[in-house]
Each structure stands twice: as C-alpha cells, then as structure tokens.
Amino acid sequence: MRSLIVKYIAELILLVTTTFAVYLLLRGHDEPGGGFAAGIAATLGILLQAVATGFRETRRRLEGLLRPAWGLGMVLAVGAAVAHMATGAPFFTHFHAEATLPGSGLTLSTALAFDLGVFLVVVGSAAAAFAALSEAARW
Amino acid sequence: MPLVFSLIIGAPFLVGGLVLLVAPRSARGAGLLALLAPAAVSGLGFVLWRQVADGPPLLVPVEWLPALGINLSLAADRLSAFFVLLVGLIGIGIVQYARHYLGPRASGGWWALLLGFMGSMLGIVLCDSVLLLFVFWELTTIFSSLLIGWSFDEGKARHGAIQAFLVTSGGALFMLAGLVLMAGLAGSFELSAWSARAERLAADPRHALPLVLILVGAFTKSAQFPFHFWLPGAMAAETPVSAYLHSATMVKAGIYLALRLFPLFAASPLWAPLLAGVGMATFVIAGWSALRSHDLKEVLAYSTSAYLGLLIASLGYAAGGELEGELLNITNHAVYKSSLFLLVGWIEKRTGTRDLRTLEPERWLLRFPFAAALVAVGIFAMAGMPLLLGFVSKELFFETVSQAATSSLSPGMVLAVVGSALAFAYSLKVFIDIFFGDEQPPTDRGQPRHEVSGWLLAVPALLLVVQLAGGVAPWAIGRALEPEHDWALWPALWHEAGALLAMSLATFAAGGVLFVFRRRIYRVARLPGAGHLFDGLAHATLRGAGRLGDALQAGGHPRYLAVVLFFAVGAMAAALFWNGGLPAVGEAGWGPEAQLGWLPLVFVGGSAIGAVALRGRIPKAVMIAISGYGVAVYYVVYRAPDVALTQVLVETISLVLLVLIFGGMPPLTKDRRGRGQKAWHLAVSGLGGAAMAVFAWSAGLHEAPGRAGEEQLALGLPQAGGKNVVNDILVDFRGGDTLGEITVLAIAALGVIALVTAGLYRGREAVH
Numbered sequence: 001m002r003s004l005i006v007k008y009i010a011e012l013i014l015l016v017t018t019t020f021a022v023y024l025l026l027r028g029h030d031e032p033g034g035g036f037a038a039g040i041a042a043t044l045g046i047l048l049q050a051v052a053t054g055f056r057e058t059r060r061r062l063e064g065l066l067r068p069a070w071g072l073g074m075v076l077a078v079g080a081a082v083a084h085m086a087t088g089a090p091f092f093t094h095f096h097a098e099a100t101l102p103g104s105g106l107t108l109s110t111a112l113a114f115d116l117g118v119f120l121v122v123v124g125s126a127a128a129a130f131a132a133l134s135e136a137a138r139w
Numbered sequence: 140m141p142l143v144f145s146l147i148i149g150a151p152f153l154v155g156g157l158v159l160l161v162a163p164r165s166a167r168g169a170g171l172l173a174l175l176a177p178a179a180v181s182g183l184g185f186v187l188w189r190q191v192a193d194g195p196p197l198l199v200p201v202e203w204l205p206a207l208g209i210n211l212s213l214a215a216d217r218l219s220a221f222f223v224l225l226v227g228l229i230g231i232g233i234v235q236y237a238r239h240y241l242g243p244r245a246s247g248g249w250w251a252l253l254l255g256f257m258g259s260m261l262g263i264v265l266c267d268s269v270l271l272l273f274v275f276w277e278l279t280t281i282f283s284s285l286l287i288g289w290s291f292d293e294g295k296a297r298h299g300a301i302q303a304f305l306v307t308s309g310g311a312l313f314m315l316a317g318l319v320l321m322a323g324l325a326g327s328f329e330l331s332a333w334s335a336r337a338e339r340l341a342a343d344p345r346h347a348l349p350l351v352l353i354l355v356g357a358f359t360k361s362a363q364f365p366f367h368f369w370l371p372g373a374m375a376a377e378t379p380v381s382a383y384l385h386s387a388t389m390v391k392a393g394i395y396l397a398l399r400l401f402p403l404f405a406a407s408p409l410w411a412p413l414l415a416g417v418g419m420a421t422f423v424i425a426g427w428s429a430l431r432s433h434d435l436k437e438v439l440a441y442s443t444s445a446y447l448g449l450l451i452a453s454l455g456y457a458a459g460g461e462l463e464g465e466l467l468n469i470t471n472h473a474v475y476k477s478s479l480f481l482l483v484g485w486i487e488k489r490t491g492t493r494d495l496r497t498l499e500p501e502r503w504l505l506r507f508p509f510a511a512a513l514v515a516v517g518i519f520a521m522a523g524m525p526l527l528l529g530f531v532s533k534e535l536f537f538e539t540v541s542q543a544a545t546s547s548l549s550p551g552m553v554l555a556v557v558g559s560a561l562a563f564a565y566s567l568k569v570f571i572d573i574f575f576g577d578e579q580p581p582t583d584r585g586q587p588r589h590e591v592s593g594w595l596l597a598v599p600a601l602l603l604v605v606q607l608a609g610g611v612a613p614w615a616i617g618r619a620l621e622p623e624h625d626w627a628l629w630p631a632l633w634h635e636a637g638a639l640l641a642m643s644l645a646t647f648a649a650g651g652v653l654f655v656f657r658r659r660i661y662r663v664a665r666l667p668g669a670g671h672l673f674d675g676l677a678h679a680t681l682r683g684a685g686r687l688g689d690a691l692q693a694g695g696h697p698r699y700l701a702v703v704l705f706f707a708v709g710a711m712a713a714a715l716f717w718n719g720g721l722p723a724v725g726e727a728g729w730g731p732e733a734q735l736g737w738l739p740l741v742f743v744g745g746s747a748i749g750a751v752a753l754r755g756r757i758p759k760a761v762m763i764a765i766s767g768y769g770v771a772v773y774y775v776v777y778r779a780p781d782v783a784l785t786q787v788l789v790e791t792i793s794l795v796l797l798v799l800i801f802g803g804m805p806p807l808t809k810d811r812r813g814r815g816q817k818a819w820h821l822a823v824s825g826l827g828g829a830a831m832a833v834f835a836w837s838a839g840l841h842e843a844p845g846r847a848g849e850e851q852l853a854l855g856l857p858q859a860g861g862k863n864v865v866n867d868i869l870v871d872f873r874g875g876d877t878l879g880e881i882t883v884l885a886i887a888a889l890g891v892i893a894l895v896t897a898g899l900y901r902g903r904e905a906v907h
Contacts, residue, residue, distance in 0.1 A: 024784075028866045029863060029866055029867075029870075030861055030862035030863050031862070031863055032780040032781045032783075032784050032863060032865070033781075033784065034781070034863070034865070034866045034869060034870070035869075035870075036785065037781075037784050037788055040788040040789060040792055041788055044788065044791055044792045044795065047792060047795045047796065047799070048795060050799070051798070051799055070888065073881070073885075074882070074885055077877075077878055077881060081874060081875075081878055091203050091875070092871070092874045092875055094870075094871055114870050114874060114877075114878075115866070115870050117881070118870075118877060118881050121881040121885055122881070122884065124885075124888070125884045125885050125887065128888045128889075128891070128892060129888045129891040129892070132891050133891065133895060
C-alpha cells in the first residue's frame with residue numbers, strides 16, 4: 001500500500017483536490033459549488049493522502065495548517081454575519097463590493113467571507129475528528 | 140446616551156478580559172485593575188441616575204432580527220439606574236475586600252468570573268428586550284455557579300454549584316417559556332411595549348400561564364420557597380462572592396424582575412395571592428431554618444432567603460394600593476447583608492471557624508471593640524432594631540401588610556409578625572453566641588490568623604454607615620430614592636402609636652420567647668425538604684439516563700441500526716399519517732426527462748443487489764457507493780446540480796473512509812446467525828427499506844401549496860448578488876441556519892475529540 005508511486009500520486013491528488021476545492025469555493029456564488037462542497041472536496045484530498053502515507057505522516061505534515069482552521073472559520077463566519085451591524089444594519093446583512101476582481105469575474109463580498117468560514121469549519125472539523133479517531137484506532 | 144449603556148455593561152467584561160492578561164504578571168496589578176470596573180460602573184451609574192431619576196425612561200433601540208421582531212433593545216429608568224448604582228457601589232466594596240481577603244489566591248480567572256458576573260447583572264437591569272434579559276439572566280447563573288464551585292476539589296463546592304445551576308437555570312427555562320408566551324400575547328418582545336399595553340394584558344385571562352411561568356423564574360432566582368434550598372448550598376463560595384451574591388446581585392435579579400412586572404400585572408387577580416403567598420411562606424420557613432442553623436454563613440443565607448420573601452410578599456400586598464419603600468428595603472438588605480457576610484469572613488480569618496458552637500467562649504470579640512461594634516450594628520439591623528435602617532424597613536413592611544388587610548387582624552399581619560419574630564430570634568441568637576458563646580470547647584477548626592488586613596473591617600464599616608444614617612434620618616435616603624412619596628421627618632424609633640407599634644412590640648416579645656426556647660427548636664426533627672427531593676430527582680435522572688443509554692446502545696451494531704431505523708421510520712410514518720396518508724396516484728408523472736429515468740435505475744438497483752450478494756467488505760462498500768452515484772445522476776437529470784455535486788462528494792468521501800477502515804479489519808467470517816436472528820434482521824431491513832420507498836414516493840407526489848422556489852429564484856440575483864440561488868439561500872437568505880449548522884459541526888468535532896480522548900485516557904488508566 002505504501003509504495004512510492006502511490007505516495008506521489010496521492011501528493012498529486014492532494015494538489016488537484018485542493019485546487020478543485022478552491023475553485024468550487026470561488027465559483028459558488030454563481031455556479032454550483034460553495035463552502036460546504038469545497039470543504040468536502042478538500043477533506044477528500046486529505047483522506048486520500050492518509051490512505052497513501054498513513055495518518056501519522058499526514059498529521060505531521062498538515063496539522064499546523066489544519067488545527068487553527070475551524071476556529072478561524074467560526075470567527076470568519078460570525079464576523080461576516082455581524083460585520084454590517086456596526087453601521088446599524090440588522091444581523092446577516094451582507095456587504096457587496098461594487099468592483100469585481102479583474103480577470104476573474106469574482107465579486108468580493110462578506111458572503112464570500114462567510115462561505116470561506118463554512119469551508120474552513122468543514123475541513124477543520126473533519127480533519128480534527130479523523131485525527132482523533134485515527135489516534136484511537138492506532139492507524 | 141447609548142454609549143453610557145454599552146460602557147456600563149461592557150466595562151466589567153472588558154476589564155475582566157484585561158485582568159486575565161495582567162494576572163499572570165502581577166497579582167496586585169490584577170486586583171487594582173479589577174477595582175476599575177465597579178468604579179467605572181458607579182460613576183456612569185450616577186450619570187444615568189441624573190438623567191432618568193426624574194425624567195422619562197431612556198430607550199436605546201438596537202435592531203437584531205427585525206423581521207422576527209427580535210431586537211437587542213436597551214432601556215433605563217429609575218429602577219435600572221438604582222440597580223446599576225447598587226451593583227457598582229457594593230461592587231467597589233466587594234472587590235476591595237476580596238483583594239485583601241484572598242490575596243494571592245485571587246487568580247485572573249476568579250477576577251474575570253466575578254467581573255463577568257457583575258456585567259451580566261448590569262445587563263439584566265438595562266434590557267428592554269426580554270430575550271436579551273433572558274440571556275443575561277442565564278449568564279449570571281453560569282458565572283455564579285462557576286464562582287460557587289471555584290474550589291472544585293471540595294465536594295461541597297461542587298454540589299452547591301451544581302445545585303444552584305440546576306435550580307436557577309431550570310427556573311429560567313420556565314421563565315423563557317413564559318416570556319415567549321407573553322410576547323406572543325403582547326405582540327412584542329420589548330418590556331416598554333408590554334407596559335404600553337399593560338391594562339389590556341392584565342385584563343386578558345390568557346396572561347395567567349405566562350405570568351406564572353415568568354414568576355417561577357423570579358422565585359427560583361430569588362431563592363423563594365420551595366426553591367430556597369440552593370442558597371445555603373451556595374455558601375461554599377468565597378466570602379466576597381457570597382456577600383455580593385446575597386446583597387446586590389443574583390438573588391436581587393428575581394426581585395428586580397418582579398418589580399419590573401409590578402406596574403404591568405399588579406392588577407392581575409393572580410398577582411396578590413401568588414406573591415403574598417410565596418413570599419410569606421418563604422419569610423416564615425426560611426426564618427425557621429435560620430434559627431436552627433449553627434454555621435454563621437448558613438444562618439445568613441437562610442436569612443437572605445427570608446428577607447427576599449419579605450420583599451416579594453410586600454410586592455404582593457402592595458397590589459391594591461401604592462408601592463412604597465421597596466427601593467429603601469432593597470438598600471437596607473443589600474447593606475446589612477453584605478457587611479455581615481464580610482464580617483463573618485473577618486471572624487473566620489481571626490478564629491478559624493464560623494460555627495457558632497465552636498467560637499471561643501472567653502468573649503474574645505470584646506478585645507476588638509471596633510469589630511465588635513460593627514458586628515453588633517449589623518446584627519441589630521438584621522433584627523430590625525430601632526435607630527437603624529432595618530427598623531424602618533420592617534415598619535414599612537408592616538404598614539404595607541396592614542394597609543392591605545380588610546380586618547384589624549389579618550392572617551398576613553400575623554405571618555409578618557411571626558416572620559419578623561423569627562428574624563429577631565435568630566439575630567439575638569447570633570449576637571449572644573458570638574459575644575457570649577459558652578456552649579462547647581472549640582473542635583475541628585482551621586488555623587486562626589493574626590495578621591488580618593484592616594480593609595476587612597473598613598469595607599463593612601463604610602457599608603454600615605448607610606444603616607446608621609438611614610436609621611436616624613430615613614427621610615434623607617427615602618427622598619433620594621423615591622422622591623414622589625411623602626417621607627415624614629421622624630427618626631426610626633417608632634412609626635406611629637397604633638397597630639404598627641403593637642406589631643413591633645409583639646415581634647420583640649415573640650422573638651424573645653423563640654430565643655429562650657431555641658434549644659428545644661434545635662431538637663425538633665428536621666422534615667425532608669425540597670432539597671432532598673431535588674437531590675433524589677437529580678440522582679434518579681442520571682440513573683435513568685444511564686439505563687436508557689445502556690438499553691439503546693447495547694454495544695452491538697444490530698441494536699444501533701434497529702433503534703435508528705425504528706425512530707426514523709416511526710417519525711416519518713407518524714408525519715405521513717397525520718397529513719392524510721399517501722396521496723392518490725394520479726396525474727403526477729415522471730417529470731420532464733422521463734425518457735431517461737430508467738437509466739440510473741439500473742445502476743441504483745443493480746448495485747444495491749450487488750451490495751447484498753457480493754462477499755467481502757470492500758466490494759460491498761463499492762457497490763453502495765455506485766448506488767449513491769446513480770442517485771446523483773437523478774439529481775442531474777432533474778436539474779439539481781448543487782445537490783448532485785454534494786452527493787458525489789459525500790459518496791466518494793464515505794467510500795474512501797470505509798475502505799480505510801475496512802482495510803484494517805479482518806475479513807468477513809461465515810454467517811453464523813441463527814434462523815430466527817436472520818428473519819428478524821430481514822424484517823427490520825425490509826421494513827426500513829419499504830418505508831423509505833413509500834416516503835420517497837409520497838414526496839414525489841406531494842404538491843406544494845406555495846411556490847417558494849420561484850420566489851427565491853426571482854430574488855436571488857437582485858438581492859443577494861449571486862447567480863447560484865442555492866448558494867444565495869445558504870449564505871444570505873438563510874445564512875443564520877448555515878451558521879447554526881457549522882456551529883453544530885464544530886461542536887460535533889469537539890465531541891468526537893472529547894469522547895475519543897476520554898476513551899484513550901481511561902484505557903491508559905486501566906493499563907497502570
């Protein structure tokens with residue numbers, strides 16, 4: 001199972017799934033996709049990595065990146081939800097920028113920030129749960 | 140003015156956060172910083188008082204969910220400002236005392252909890268929105284129980300904290316139900332709107348249930364009978380916390396709420412009997428318990444409960460007439476009770492005990508004339524002796540009760556005298572036992588300290604000045620607090636020769652008799668009270684939950700599946716049944732792409748059969764995944780690309796997980812189930828499958844009455860600025876739901892970590 005070929009393919013797959021996840025996240029506002037789907041896609045890449053190289057190795061490499069993810073995600077999501085309250089608008093009023101990012105067709109908005117929060121919470125929670133379970137099962 | 144509101148509520152929380160940062164570096168700095176919060180609150184409280192004391196109430200509307208009518212509005216009137224000042228000024232004394240009482244034991248966490256408690260109490264008194272009030276109400280519950288259980292290595296502290304938490308938060312749940320029902324009746328979640336419609340509300344017979352529910356919340360918080368047992372348990376807290384909790388915060392929250400509701404519901408036929416009944420019962424029963432207690436803090440705790448009964452009862456008796464002197468009564472109690480608690484702290488430091496039976500016999504307190512004088516003044520105030528504010532307060536109570544009486548001797552007047560006589564008797568007992576105690580030689584006590592900070596006496600001394608001033612010149616304090624009343628210029632020697640004087644004299648006489656026969660009263664058998672009932676109930680609940688858990692989670696897969704399927708199928712079948720059964724199969728066809736409908740069916744059906752037929756775990760998992768992909772094809776056919784995408788991703792991740800788990804498991808062995816077991820499993824799975832098929836079928840035939848989907852499609856781009864309406868709904872229209880869901884997800888992950896690591900820890904313990 002732990003052959004070099006599998007290892008390198010898993011590496012490649014991680015790159016592809018993560019790119020795909022970001023793609024899903026960014027297009028979510030106008031096309032099928034969004035934070036939840038992107039979160040699952042990214043988690044899928046992490047799991048495949050774990051299949052190829054083992055949980056311990058995956059954990060060693062990605063833990064620093066994933067550990068703060070869900071906390072950061074909750075902060076982003078709640079922040080996006082309350083940001084506009086500062087100007088007296090009710091809870092969950094989104095702010096949409098007028099301009100779009102050149103060359104991408106992407107409009108910046110607090111809705112996107114909220115979706116990014118959803119993404120981070122999904123990836124972070126899943127990774128944390130898998131890490132705990134793998135520890136228990138001594139994978 | 141909105142700034143003053145947010146500063147008053149925010150200052151304690153802000154300072155609490157800063158104290159957490161400072162405390163590891165300098166304990167002294169942390170204490171000094173903590174002092175800043177009540178000082179700021181008091182200063183701002185004076186500003187607020189000047190604004191609202193004579194004018195109309197201030198309203199600060201803050202929108203939160205305007206579509207649901209749920210807002211975070213704040214409001215302040217004289218009552219609010221009075222409580223802000225009470226919490227702030229007594230808070231200064233408590234923090235200053237705690238700095239010298241606890242010394243290095245006061246960690247940053249303890250200060251932060253105390254200040255958070257203060258901030259939550261301030262939140263309660265400054266809310267207009269009843270939902271915000273509930274939030275702050277529960278925050279005081281949480282902070283106070285954490286403070287009570289701060290020395291969590293002591294069983295008593297844990298028990299007291301859990302009991303206080305369960306009783307007051309349980310009562311708060313009743314209150315929440317009452318608040319929501321009342322809001323439905325009044326058409327608003329705002330107290331200001333309720334009072335605008337007060338007459339209509341009190342005349343509507345439907346207000347009875349919500350009112351009773353709300354009052355249950357107030358009664359549990361204020362330790363009223365039969366919920367009074369949590370208060371003595373709460374004395375496990377550090378002395379400054381007890382003093383604060385008993386005087387200006389926590390128990391006073393219930394009184395505050397009752398005072399808020401008084402102008403709204405005093406006209407209700409329920410109000411007078413309910414408040415007078417509960418309050419009088421508490422006044423007498425808690426007074427009786429106080430007389431029988433020997434721990435100084437326990438005596439004071441029961442006495443608090445009794446005095447709160449007096450406050451509640453006088454609200455009940457005042458229903459027909461005018462409410463007079465309630466703020467004066469609250470001030471009286473806050474001042475004498477906090478100073479007595481603080482003095483008990485000093486006594487405990489000095490002697491190592493607070494048990495009345497083990498205090499030194501040789502009149503030790505007389506060696507400290509200043510402390511002795513303070514203790515005496517505090518106890519005299521508790522007894523309601525003349526020339527002190529306590530006397531004025533008792534007279535006002537007698538006046539309220541006798542004004543409500545229809546005859547010259549009403550049951551209320553008798554109970555008022557009995558309760559006051561009990562108060563006089565236990566005060567006398569405490570006085571005699573502290574000053575001239577000679578019962579038993581000291582046993583089992585802590586180490587007495589000889590270096591005790593002067594602040595431990597200075598703070599109660601400053602508080603007791605109010606008692607003396609109020610006793611000699613009650614009009615001075617009365618006019619400041621309630622200028623609309625006509626305060627006579629009498630010193631507190633007697634009120635007027637007549638019924639009131641007779642009641643006072645009867646109180647002293649009966650109290651004296653009770654005191655003389657106190658040893659007989661100690662020997663009266665203790666009845667099993669509500670406290671025992673509560674502990675039994677809590678124990679039985681935990682045991683029942685354990686049994687239920689064992690029954691549902693027997694540790695075997697078949698049982699889990701059967702339970703889950705049973706409830707899922709049962710719930711859906713019930714829903715189907717109540718909605719009129721299966722719709723008739725009629726016009727509903729296959730939908731627009733009916734000609735392609737059969738194709739995924741081959742995948743779904745074929746792989747389902749394969750999952751049963753194939754041997755080996757991994758092939759089965761793959762078959763299940765293929766079946767799922769087939770369903771995803773359906774989603775594409777019926778133009779739900781978002782759902783299809785999610786389905787594919789979830790199916791894939793499940794497959795990978797299953798492969799990963801199955802990889803580490805031994806191969807499947809031969810089927811060793813018996814015939815009966817096989818039939819049972821077949822029945823459960825067959826029934827589950829059939830039920831799901833029926834539900835899917837009926838869902839397809841269901842004709843939705845409204846067309847919410849089209850509306851959302853039309854609104855998506857203009858309002859949320861996104862072309863993908865599914866995403867618009869998720870992040871914008873129903874963003875609150877999504878926020879809730881990811882919170883659940885995060886909590887579930889934490890739960891997994893907690894469960895798994897707990898298991899690992901236990902495993903390790905077993906190895907050792």
